[in-house]
Amino acid sequence: MSTSKKSHNHKNDEPNNTESPIVTNSQVTDEQLINWIKSRRSIGNLSIPAPTESQIKAAIDCAVTAPDHKKLQPWRFIVTQGNARHELGRAFLAATEAQAAAEGETLSEKDRQKTYNMPLRAPVIITVVTQMQAHKKVPPFEQMLSAGAAVQNLILALKAQGFSTVWRTGLLCNEPAVKAYFDVGADDYVTAFVYTGSSPCDMPTRKPIDIQPLMRFEQ
Numbered sequence: 001m002s003t004s005k006k007s008h009n010h011k012n013d014e015p016n017n018t019e020s021p022i023v024t025n026s027q028v029t030d031e032q033l034i035n036w037i038k039s040r041r042s043i044g045n046l047s048i049p050a051p052t053e054s055q056i057k058a059a060i061d062c063a064v065t066a067p068d069h070k071k072l073q074p075w076r077f078i079v080t081q082g083n084a085r086h087e088l089g090r091a092f093l094a095a096t097e098a099q100a101a102a103e104g105e106t107l108s109e110k111d112r113q114k115t116y117n118m119p120l121r122a123p124v125i126i127t128v129v130t131q132m133q134a135h136k137k138v139p140p141f142e143q144m145l146s147a148g149a150a151v152q153n154l155i156l157a158l159k160a161q162g163f164s165t166v167w168r169t170g171l172l173c174n175e176p177a178v179k180a181y182f183d184v185g186a187d188d189y190v191t192a193f194v195y196t197g198s199s200p201c202d203m204p205t206r207k208p209i210d211i212q213p214l215m216r217f218e219q
């Protein structure tokens, strides 16, 4: 497990390495593990090094172990990197232009460029789609929650391999142009764009969150 930005586990960057890139550390105590989970922060601007294909697959391997009622696997993962990010930028731009047109507006050149460049904020974007499966006992909201849990597993598994992330959806994610780009069905959802890569700086430590008003114990 990588405990700081300076200690990336990029040992298995060689393209043909088939071993799991996750290095287990049996010295980690329960308390350290809990603090490590709590130390996760989102980072918006990410650069190389990016996770390799095997590191991304290792993270998806964790994602699919999320709680999943009736094992429906209501998720799909689409990895966008390199020039494919420009294609995604075009889909974001088409969606934004459609939104603006619906409100009788046109985009400024600055806004067009900003939208088109959005996928360039990280070297890799893992899009998680909730692909609803028809099932009498598992309503859509359960499947959406499963996919959300899968996203969190994905994020933590990327962190474990030394990478930073931010989960974005934004107002564009389920616009027709974006759904069409990812071949997402009418009843399905783009649930997350997980932007991932590396950052030279850490986000500030999270201020303690008071859980007292958020819970109650009954017996």
Ligand SMILES: Cc1cc2nc3c(=O)[nH]c(=O)nc-3n(C[C@H](O)[C@H](O)[C@H](O)COP(=O)(O)O)c2cc1C
Residues within 6 Å of the ligand: 040, 041, 042, 043, 166, 167, 168, 169, 170, 171, 191
């Ligand atoms: C479903 C979902 C969608 C989100 N969409 C965005 C987004 O589009 N843009 C954004 O800046 N943050 C978005 N966030 C919030 C960030 O992922 C992040 O949680 C937030 O900035 C707080 O940072 P932290 O994770 O370090 O606490 C989203 C979070 C969730 C759970």
